[in-house]
Amino acid sequence: MAPATQYELSPPPGDAISALAFAPNGSTKLLAASWDKKLYAYDVAKPDSSLIKTYEHRAPVLDVCFGDNENEAYTAGMDWVVNKVNLETGEMTEMSKHAAPARCVVYSPAHGVLISASWDCSLNLHNVRDPSSTPIRIPLPGKPHAVAASPSKVVVAMTGRIINIYDLQTIQNLFSSGQTELKLWQQRESSLRYLTRAVACMPSDAGYATSSIEGRVAVEWFEDTAESQARKYAFKCHRQPAPDGDGDIVYPVNALEFHPVHGTFASGGGDSTVALWDAEAKRRLKQYQKFPDSIAAMVFSKDGKYLAIGVCPGFETGQEDYSGEGKTSILIRELGDNEAKGKGAK
Amino acid sequence: MGKKRRGHADIEEILGRPWCYYCERDFEDLKLLISHQKAKHFKCDRCGRRLNTAGGLSVHLNQVHKENLDHVENALPNRQGLEVEIFGMEGIPTEVLESHRNRLIQNFYQAQEDRRIATGNPLPGQAKEPRKKIKIETAEELKTRLREWRARRKEILANGGSLESMMKSAQQQAAPAPVPAPAQQQQHYPGQQQVPPQGHFYGQAPEGIPARPPSGPPGVAGLPQRPGGDNIDQLIRMAEAGVKPAAEPEKASKKDKKGRMFYDDAEISPEERMAKLPRYAFTAA
Secondary structure, three states: OOOOOEEEOOOOOOOOEEEEEEOOOOOOEEEEEEOOOEEEEEEOOOOOOOEEEEEEOOOOEEEEEEOOOOOEEEEEEOOOEEEEEEOOOOOEEEEEEOOOOEEEEEEEOOOOEEEEEEOOOEEEEEEOOOOOOOOEEEEOOOOEEEEEEOOOEEEEEEHHHEEEEEEHHHHHHHHHHOOOOOOOOEEEEOOOOOOEEEEEEOOOOOEEEEEEOOOEEEEEEOOOOHHHHHOOEEEEOOEEEOOOOOOEEEOOEEEEEEOOOOOOEEEEEOOOOEEEEEOOOOEEEEEOOOOOOOEEEEEEOOOOOEEEEEEOOOOOOOOOOOOOOOOOEEEEEEOOOOOOOOOOOO | OOOOHHHOOOHHHHHHOOEOOOOOOEOOOHHHHHHHHHHHOOEOOOOOOEOOOHHHHHHHHHHHHOOOOOOOOOOOHHHOOOOOOOEOOEOOOHHHHHHHHHHHHHHHHHHHHHHHHHHOOOOOOOOOOOOOOOOOOOHHHHHHHHHHHHHHHHHHHHOOOOHHHHHHHHHHHHOOOOOOOHHHHHHHHHHHHHOOOOOHHHHOHHHHOOOOOOOOOHHHHOOOOOOOOOOHHHHHHHHHOOOOOOHHHHHHHHHHOOOEEOOOOOOOOHHHHHHHOHHHOOOOO
C-alpha cells in the first residue's frame, strides 16, 4: 500500500476559506473560495506548484461549485451575485442577482440545475441547459445557511431549524412547464437544537447529515416511512475539555462531507479536528491529528482519493474583528485505500 | 482448563486474565492480548503496519510518514498518552494495576451478590447458613399475644384513647408475624415514622417493629422517599452494591454540565457576523 501523505497547497488563500470544491470526472483540480474576494484554482497532484490561477471577484466569495466540467464553475458572493466562471479564460458571467449576499451554490449535473441560496431568504433556480432562460426565484421561510444536493434531492437548511427538501426532477419539470411555483418535496424540523452549520447528502441518495454550531451531527433518511425515520440519530462531537478543567468547550461543526465511494462521512469542526464516521454502523472510524486552526471547509475528490481541508481561524462569539490572513491554509490528505472505508455494522 | 460449573469464573481466574492497559479489555491469554494491542492500538493508519509498542509506532510514523503520533488510537480517554511504554502486560503503572484489580474484585462480588438476589440461592460455601428463619408461632404464643392485645385495648379505652390509634399500634404489633413479606415491611416504614407519640403506650410499640435489614448502611435510611415507592429489595440491592444515595444527584449534575459554546448565536451564522465587519463589507453599486 502506498504510504498516504498529507501536504499543504501553496500559496494559500490570502484570507479565510469559505468553500472548497473538487472538479468532476476524476480531475485533480480544486477550487477554493475565499473572503479575500478571490477564487483560487489548484492542482492537488502538484504539491510544489499547485496554484493554477486566481479569479478576482468584486466582494468576498461565499461559495463555489463546479459545473459540467473542470473548466466551468459557479460562485456566490457578498456582492449578491451568482457568477459563472470560465476557469480557462477567467471570463465571468452574471447568472442572477439576489437582494442580499448569495450564500450557497449547488449544481446538479444530471439535471442541469444550478441552485443558489441567499440571505434575502430565497433560492434562485437556473436552467443551465438553456442560458437564455430567466432564473426562477423561490421564497424561503428562513435565511439559508447550508445547501447540499444528492442525486435526486436538494436539502436547504435555514434559520429557525427549518429544513426544506426539494426534488430535482420537479425543478427540471418546472423549467419545461414554464411555471414558477415550486412545490417543496418535504419540510422538516432540524433534529438539532441549534443553528444548522452544514449539510451533506449521502452519495447513495438515501439520506443526509446535518451539523450545528453546538458540536453535534444528525443523520437522517429521506424515505418517509416510520422505520426509516426511526433510524435517524444525532451524536455529540467536536468538543474539547476546557483548559481550566471546567466542562467542555463546544465547537461548531463547520464542514460535513460524504465519501463518494465508501459512503462514510467526515466532519470538520472549530476544534481543529477532522473525524471520519460510519453513518450505518454509527461508529467513528478515525480522528485525525489536530490541524493548525479551525476547519472551515472540506471536500473529497470525486474518486475519493483525496480529502481537501480548509483551515483558518474560527469566528468566535463576541469577536470584534476577524482576519484569516496568514493563518489560512489548505491541506490535502491522500487517503489510504481503506482509510475511509466502513468496518461494517457490528 | 475446563469450564467451571455454572459458567461463573472464580475470582482467581478473573484476576489472572491478561488485560489491555489502553482499553481495559481482558483476554484468554497473553498472545491474544499482544495481537489485540498490535491491531487496535499500535497499527499504523497510513500503511497498516503493526508495531509492538506505541513508542515503536511513533518512531515508524516519524521516519516513514514524517508524522507525529500524539495519542494512542482506540484508547480510553485517560489512557491515550505515549509516556507509558506498554507491551502486553508489561509496563502498566502499579497504581493502574492496583485499581484494575480492585475494580475486578468489586465487580466480582457485586455480580455474585446480584446472582444471589436474583436466584435466591445462597452464596457458594454458605449453603448451610439459612438467610432468614421463618418464625412460626405456636397456638400457645398466638393466644398469649391476643391476650396482651386485649388487655391493652381495655387500658386504652379506659384512658380515653381513640380506637384508631389503637388499630395503628395493633398493625405495628402484627407486622412481624407470621411471615413478613419484604414488600409488606416496606409499606409500614413510612407510616410508622409518621405516627406521633401516642400516650404512654408508645414505649411498647417499637417492640413489635421488625428490625431493619442489618445490611443497609446508614446512607440508605437517608434516601428520600420516592414517589411510587421503591421496594425494599431494591434498596438492599443498592446498599449491597455499594451505591451511595449521593451518587444520583451527582450523576444528574454531570449530565447538566453545560460546555461553553465557542459560537452560541442561534439565529445569526458566523458568516453573517463576518459579513458585517468593515473588512468584508460590500456596498452594492
